[in-house]
Amino acid sequence: MSNLTWKTCSSTYIYKGPWATLRSDKCEMPDGRIVDQYYVLEYPDWVNAVAITEDNKVLMVRQYRHAANIVSLEIPGGVIDEGEEPHEAMRRELLEETGYQFDDIELISTVYANPSTADNKTFCYLAKGGKKVQEQSLDEHEHLVVEEYTIEEVKQFLADNKIAQALHCTGLFYALMKLGKL
Template identity: 85%
Template sequence: MPFTGISKITMSENLKWKLLSSSYIHKGPWATLRTDKCEMPDGRIVDEYYVLEYPNWVNGVAFTNEGKVLMVRQYRHAAGIVSLEIPGGVIDGDEKPEDAMRRELLEETGYQFDKIELLSTVYANPSTANNKTFCYLATGGVKVQEQALDEHEEVVVEQYTIEEVKQLLADNKIAQALHCTGLFYALSKLNKL
């Protein structure tokens, strides 16, 4: 079928819903739930579409000066698992994503990094949540302090080679999807897939 002249961007714009109203069900420091009333492009009305509002996040594939990948292991209560992850966390207020990444790396691992490069910006679940995650590659890490964890954090820092990380991914030992995504982008950038 020949191309009709309508651009893909125009077609995508035609898929957007019009927001008619919003009301909040719950507002909390880590998650907020609202319901939106929307109009679809064909005029149908969606009376209650539930949206979770979260702060934006950062995560980083962090390499020490010795070329080891820093990973963190911690308990994740909602899933009831001890999870092996890359360092990361919530962006505070109007903090810039790169500054949040440097802060999170320092707090969780005690390492400071020469270079931090944005690899990708992804959404955890854009059908129900509005936040995004900025995935970084951090290199030249040097330990400069002990961890500075939040009150309810218990984080164990571990170091792995690239080959070990690839095996952990192959063996499904890294359960956090956004962290697998960050690792994919980092390994791709480094030509290590």
């Protein structure tokens, strides 16, 4: 198999922000051709989870997503804080967004949202046996509603294209396979 890897010759930062950073790389392709400007979005890594309560309900969250101008039905998740391990971030996000605590959390896939333009990855988990231990503790700009569904209802949402977030669909499909429900 031939080498497909590009060599990064230099990087220039165009914008650095708390949620996204844009840089331009000068790259050399394996055949020696030079790509003068390849734009890369740097994001923090993310986590999400298919969270199943002790009553065998799947916790979903409904929230407004401004970039797409939609109200989106999603699985719980969020950004991994600097220095935080992915599984710790997942436990924290589940507790903050849903008020449920999960002791049984298993990594089921690691995926990239768009590896052609963004460098971050998403760690997808299956969380089982969740118990409600507190109310939500949301970030300043978060407003989301927690909803509970059966596994069959979630499968129908997927079949009916009712879940718009691609990374959340991915996590759901991996979880359904792991649970033997596909």
